[in-house]
Amino acid sequence: MGVRRILDVDKVLERQDSGELKRRLRGRDLIGFGVGIIIGTGIFTLAGVEAKTHAGPAVTLSFVIGAVVAGLAALCYAELASSVPTAGSAYTYAFATLGEVFAWIIGWDLLLEFALGAAVVSRGWSGYLANLLGLSPSLFGEEAPVNIGAVLIIAVLTVVAVVGIKESAFLTNILVLVKVAVCVLILAVGAFYVKSTNLTPFIPPSQPSGSEAATLHQPIIQAALGLEQSVYGIGGVLTAAAVVFFAYTGFEALANLGEETVNPKKDLKVGILGALFVCAVLYLGVSLVLTGMVEYTTIDVSAPLASAFDAVGEHWVSALISLGAVTGLTSVMMVELVTIGRIGFAMGRDGLLPKALGTTHPKWGTPHRMTIGGAVLIAILAALVPISELSDMVSIGALSAMIIVALAVPVLRRKRPDLNRSFTVPFSPVLPVVAALACLYLMLNLDVLTWIRFAVWLAVGLAIYFAYGRKHSKFAE
Numbered sequence: 432m433g434v435r436r437i438l439d440v441d442k443v444l445e446r447q448d449s450g451e452l453k454r455r456l457r458g459r460d461l462i463g464f465g466v467g468i469i470i471g472t473g474i475f476t477l478a479g480v481e482a483k484t485h486a487g488p489a490v491t492l493s494f495v496i497g498a499v500v501a502g503l504a505a506l507c508y509a510e511l512a513s514s515v516p517t518a519g520s521a522y523t524y525a526f527a528t529l530g531e532v533f534a535w536i537i538g539w540d541l542l543l544e545f546a547l548g549a550a551v552v553s554r555g556w557s558g559y560l561a562n563l564l565g566l567s568p569s570l571f572g573e574e575a576p577v578n579i580g581a582v583l584i585i586a587v588l589t590v591v592a593v594v595g596i597k598e599s600a601f602l603t604n605i606l607v608l609v610k611v612a613v614c615v616l617i618l619a620v621g622a623f624y625v626k627s628t629n630l631t632p633f634i635p636p637s638q639p640s641g642s643e644a645a646t647l648h649q650p651i652i653q654a655a656l657g658l659e660q661s662v663y664g665i666g667g668v669l670t671a672a673a674v675v676f677f678a679y680t681g682f683e684a685l686a687n688l689g690e691e692t693v694n695p696k697k698d699l700k701v702g703i704l705g706a707l708f709v710c711a712v713l714y715l716g717v718s719l720v721l722t723g724m725v726e727y728t729t730i731d732v733s734a735p736l737a738s739a740f741d742a743v744g745e746h747w748v749s750a751l752i753s754l755g756a757v758t759g760l761t762s763v764m765m766v767e768l769v770t771i772g773r774i775g776f777a778m779g780r781d782g783l784l785p786k787a788l789g790t791t792h793p794k795w796g797t798p799h800r801m802t803i804g805g806a807v808l809i810a811i812l813a814a815l816v817p818i819s820e821l822s823d824m825v826s827i828g829a830l831s832a833m834i835i836v837a838l839a840v841p842v843l844r845r846k847r848p849d850l851n852r853s854f855t856v857p858f859s860p861v862l863p864v865v866a867a868l869a870c871l872y873l874m875l876n877l878d879v880l881t882w883i884r885f886a887v888w889l890a891v892g893l894a895i896y897f898a899y900g901r902k903h904s905k906f907a908e
């Protein structure tokens with residue numbers, strides 16, 4: 432009993448027609464949402480930071496590794512999202528394959544990923560805006576006791592998310608056009624300033640890291656095996672790959688839009704794989720241009736791309752980059768808020784969260800209670816806590832959900848061979864297992880402190896499940 436409560440896939444499919452959420456999204460909107468949440472701080476900041484500190488010019492290789500792992504996971508998401516379209520994504524897939532307690536843990540994990548994603552990005556947004564408009568750092572900067580900028584942007588975007596999915600898609604599409612244009616501009620202008628001397632040696636030789644990092648800040652695999660700490664070399668490229676993986680996370684949000692897509696069987700797979708592909712191409716280009724323009728040891732980590740263009744006298748490009756970053760981060764938060772609403776809605780509908788959260792607004796057709804509730808928590812967090820360094824928590828959350836999703840692919844094929852699958856991962860079960868192992872490997876390259884925080888989060892989640900969800904679940908009735 433209990434642990435083995437499994438949600439019947441046919442029940443999930445029946446809900447397709449419940450009409451609680453409104454089917455208003457087309458393929459173009461999904462690509463917009465996908466690119467909207469994917470391109471953000473990862474490419475604007477982390478690429479430069481990791482080139483300087485871990486990988487040198489080979490940070491482009493780290494982005495290739497990240498793209499391959501994200502691509503494998505995306506194939507698995509594409510299969511499940513197009514065969515079992517739902518607002519719950521990984522949470523629902525886990526419910527249909529592994530059972531309720533796993534579903535709860537994954538749902539809890541996704542809430543962490545998307546809430547922290549929004550909170551971390553809102554603080555970054557506030558800082559960029561302050562730079563762009565010369566606003567006071569005591570209200571908008573990291574040192575602000577209450578980060579007003581972060582709260583304001585979350586509040587505004589929450590209104591849009593509540594009013595409608597079509598409105599959210601419209602705003603996201605516009606923001607995405609601006610940020611993609613800025614990325615293309617970086618490539619077009621930057622290409623003229625690439626010097627091959629900056630790119631050689633492409634993989635700087637491995638060297639002992641100057642300072643011994645405290646155990647808490649070592650990759651858990653290094654700490655566990657007592658490996659010597661070093662930077663650059665192949666090891667540095669892999670460490671950087673785990674960090675820049677953050678840049679690819681977020682595409683999973685599309686799998687939460689299955690009940691709002693006009694033609695989910697066709698459009699979800701195209702959206703997930705298409706958005707990731709577009710972003711990967713841009714990332715590889717931008718990271719190559721950045722490391723080709725600036726000698727990696729001299730990268731300015733506070734604004735790597737903008738200062739690279741300032742250094743060559745192209746100040747107009749650097750101004751547009753700041754604009755691209757602000758619009759880019761706005762769309763990331765927009766999609767995070769939309770997604771939080773759907774995940775909590777799906778969990779509330781099953782009774783694992785309060786049932787009131789699992790309802791939609793009669794007029795707007797959005798999960799308004801969960802969206803507003805989630806946004807309030809995000810705003811409080813972003814206002815008061817300097818959480819910028821928590822981006823690794825977002826990655827660990829995304830990676831662990833990806834592992835479950837990858838494993839759910841072969842499990843669901845065995846349980847329900849009859850399902851109408853409009854897309855299938857090639858070479859299952861080999862490819863899904865490789866995907867899961869690759870995600871696990873990147874997780875092991877995240878630091879000890881991130882693992883401890885993650886374990887605490889999951890423990891709190893389990894406690895809540897046994898105190899609340901287990902009794903209130905629809906399956907307990």
Ligand SMILES: NC(=[NH2+])NCCC[C@H](N)C(=O)O
Pocket residue numbers: 468469470471472473474544545548549677678679680681763767825829
């Ligand atoms: N839910 C998430 N994974 N959110 C984080 C998205 C981060 C985005 N990929 C970036 O580079 O800024």
